[in-house]
Amino acid sequence: DQQVKQNSPSLSVQEGRISILNCDYTNSMFDYFLWYKKYPAEGPTFLISISSIKDKNEDGRFTVFLNKSAKHLSLHIVPSQPGDSAVYFCAASNGTGANNLFFGTGTRLTVIP
Amino acid sequence: SQTIHQWPATLVQPVGSPLSLECTVEGTSNPNLYWYRQAAGRGLQLLFYSVGIGQISSEVPQNLSASRPQDRQFILSSKKLLLSDSGFYLCAWSETGYGYTFGSGTRLTVV
Numbered sequence: 701d702q703q704v705k706q707n708s709p710s711l712s713v714q715e716g717r718i719s720i721l722n723c724d725y726t727n728s729m730f731d732y733f734l735w736y737k738k739y740p741a742e743g744p745t746f747l748i749s750i751s752s753i754k755d756k757n758e759d760g761r762f763t764v765f766l767n768k769s770a771k772h773l774s775l776h777i778v779p780s781q782p783g784d785s786a787v788y789f790c791a792a793s794n795g796t797g798a799n800n801l802f803f804g805t806g807t808r809l810t811v812i813p
Numbered sequence: 814s815q816t817i818h819q820w821p822a823t824l825v826q827p828v829g830s831p832l833s834l835e836c837t838v839e840g841t842s843n844p845n846l847y848w849y850r851q852a853a854g855r856g857l858q859l860l861f862y863s864v865g866i867g868q869i870s871s872e873v874p875q876n877l878s879a880s881r882p883q884d885r886q887f888i889l890s891s892k893k894l895l896l897s898d899s900g901f902y903l904c905a906w907s908e909t910g911y912g913y914t915f916g917s918g919t920r921l922t923v924v
Contacts, residue, residue: 732911743819743903743915744857789857793911798845798864799872801913805856 703727704792706804714812719777721807723790726771730792730802735764735775738787738806747788748775780811815840819904819916826923832877832891834919836904839885844906846887847913848879851901863887899923 705724713719731752736744750757750764757764763776790804819836848860859872861879869879880888905913
């Protein structure tokens with residue numbers, strides 16, 4: 701059962717515009733959410749996170765929004781740059797036990813110069 | 814600071830041959846360790862995780878096995894590779910808490 705879902709497998713955006721990547725989750729016990737960025741042939745790297753006590757977290761061009769009632773989070777990248785082209789994984793955690801991080805299937809972002 | 818090392822970076826193996834991928838972590842003690850696989854065009858699939866030496870939990874029945882002979886060493890093995898074992902294998906670690914840190918991955922091609 702996929703507890704974290706990224707329904708858009710791919711997204712294309714013009715350079716300079718906003719990229720919005722979406723993620724939905726089903727488990728209301730999740731209390732921490734993360735976004736990872738992955739380039740081909742490399743491991744995922746941590747990008748930004750948000751605790752369930754917040755609804756927004758911003759880090760430079762990257763902002764994550766959390767809507768707990770809808771069990772939905774999104775990652776906004778403004779302005780988008782060609783170097784942002786990568787696969788983005790959403791992940792959610794309940795912090796309990798060793799196997800506590802659940803990943804979405806990823807969204808491939810392509811930023812067109 | 815903590816670092817994670819994973820090797821080899823790429824590997825081409827014939828069907829039926831054995832496999833051994835190694836992962837080591839530095840700068841931390843008693844980490845939780847994980848093996849993931851990303852098949853072509855797919856998401857991240859958790860294969861194994863370990864909370865301590867000799868303690869292995871398997872998430873998906875596989876042609877693979879894992880071992881943790883030392884606190885900061887995690888090994889992924891197979892006795893006989895299948896074509897379907899091809900993929901990108903990732904090791905990760907975490908301390909108790911939130912978030913994982915990933916290694917650079919191993920591209921395995923079974924031919």
